[in-house]
Amino acid sequence: xxxxxxxxxxxxxxxxxxxxxVGATLTSGQSFRWRQxxxxxxxxxxxxxxxxxxxxxxxxxxxxGTEEKTGVFWQTFPEPNRSDIFADYFRLDVPLEALYQEWxxxxxxxxxxxxxxRGMRLLRQPVRECFFGFQCATCNTVVKIERSVRxxxxxxxxEISLPFDAPFVLHQFPTVERLATADEAVLRADLWGYRAxxxxxxxxxxxxxxxxxxxxxxxxxxxxxxxxxxxxxxIGAKIADCICLFCLDKDAVTPVDxxxxxxxxxxxxxxxxxxxxxxxxxxxxxEAFASRFGAFAGWAxxxxxxxxxxxxxxxxx
DNA sequence: GCTTAACCTGGACGC
DNA sequence: GCGTCCAGGTTAAGC
Numbered sequence: 096x097x098x099x100x101x102x103x104x105x106x107x108x109x110x111x112x113x114x115x116x117v118g119a120t121l122t123s124g125q126s127f128r129w130r131q132x133x134x135x136x137x138x139x140x141x142x143x144x145x146x147x148x149x150x151x152x153x154x155x156x157x158x159x160g161t162e163e164k165t166g167v168f169w170q171t172f173p174e175p176n177r178s179d180i181f182a183d184y185f186r187l188d189v190p191l192e193a194l195y196q197e198w199x200x201x202x203x204x205x206x207x208x209x210x211x212x213r214g215m216r217l218l219r220q221p222v223r224e225c226f227f228g229f230q231c232a233t234c235n236t237v238v239k240i241e242r243s244v245r246x247x248x249x250x251x252x253x254e255i256s257l258p259f260d261a262p263f264v265l266h267q268f269p270t271v272e273r274l275a276t277a278d279e280a281v282l283r284a285d286l287w288g289y290r291a292x293x294x295x296x297x298x299x300x301x302x303x304x305x306x307x308x309x310x311x312x313x314x315x316x317x318x319x320x321x322x323x324x325x326x327x328x329x330i331g332a333k334i335a336d337c338i339c340l341f342c343l344d345k346d347a348v349t350p351v352d353x354x355x356x357x358x359x360x361x362x363x364x365x366x367x368x369x370x371x372x373x374x375x376x377x378x379x380x381x382e383a384f385a386s387r388f389g390a391f392a393g394w395a396x397x398x399x400x401x402x403x404x405x406x407x408x409x410x411x412x
Numbered sequence: 413g414c415t416t417a418a419c420c421t422g423g424a425c426g427c
Numbered sequence: 428g429c430g431t432c433c434a435g436g437t438t439a440a441g442c
Contacts (some may be wrong), residue, residue: 235436330437334437353435
């Protein structure tokens with residue numbers, strides 16, 4: 096029996112006992128618009144739906160005896176109780192316990208990360224938001240990416256009205272039509288920098304394709320989706336893989352960035368130390384992760400990536 | 413096939 | 428206060 100006391104709100108909470116670490120999931124660098132209010136409630140937007148999620152800090156910390164408590168309280172707006180949206184977005188169907196065991200057998204070093212972030216999941220994000228959000232990620236910091244993506248949504252996205260005073264003004268992500276006619280100078284002012292013209296050009300390109308082209312990539316194979324994305328000006332292998340992994344259900348994909356490269360060198364590819372991240376090296380690292388961790392290698396790399404990110408941030412402070 | 417520079421910007425850091 | 432470096436990359440040119 097769960098014994099949590101979620102904050103009193105002018106709505107009823109639903110509760111889920113799924114294995115889910117909300118904080119790790121929403122701060123691991125895969126999505127950019129979630130915010131936490133002073134009551135520690137997370138507020139996010141999934142298409143036209145607002146999601147409010149609360150979980151007591153540190154799942155399991157409250158455990159008395161051996162029972163682990165993993166209660167996650169949630170609600171959707173303006174239409175309440177959309178358990179389908181909640182479960183789909185957080186991908187509650189993926190059996191984490193079995194994956195942890197498989198991964199640890201392959202690479203013992205991952206065990207520490209799976210313990211530290213137990214319940215962290217990859218999200219199934221709306222494709223449009225994920226596609227444009229990661230345009231901002233090139234040579235940037237997570238804090239600035241979040242600032243820029245939020246600014247883009249606030250400027251060009253429709254506000255979602257709620258039947259109570261929410262702690263934040265929440266917007267839908269802008270439509271492709273709005274982005275295609277966005278003002279480059281305005282985007283630059285919102286810190287998009289040299290990425291601003293790319294966003295507009297990519298939106299115009301999407302409009303020139305068949306309707307629903309972007310969303311249709313979810314039903315294509317990884318190699319097809321990757322090829323379609325990297326054919327676009329401004330999208331290289333890494334950004335394409337982020338899009339494939341975080342919104343197109345390509346769970347075996349490992350986007351190789353500076354952090355993942357360091358992990359690969361440390362764990363299983365010391366011969367790549369000091370080498371530039373050429374397409375050949377990129378493919379070598381990506382395939383090494385896939386061969387070790389299998390169909391959910393992208394999930395495994397997220398645990399190692401997040402642990403590395405936290406370590407790097409810690410040592411900088 | 414690899415290396416390099418340019419592209420924006422703000423925060424961290426050293427002086 | 429100021430200069431430099433770096434951050435979840437991509438592209439094109441030069442070798």
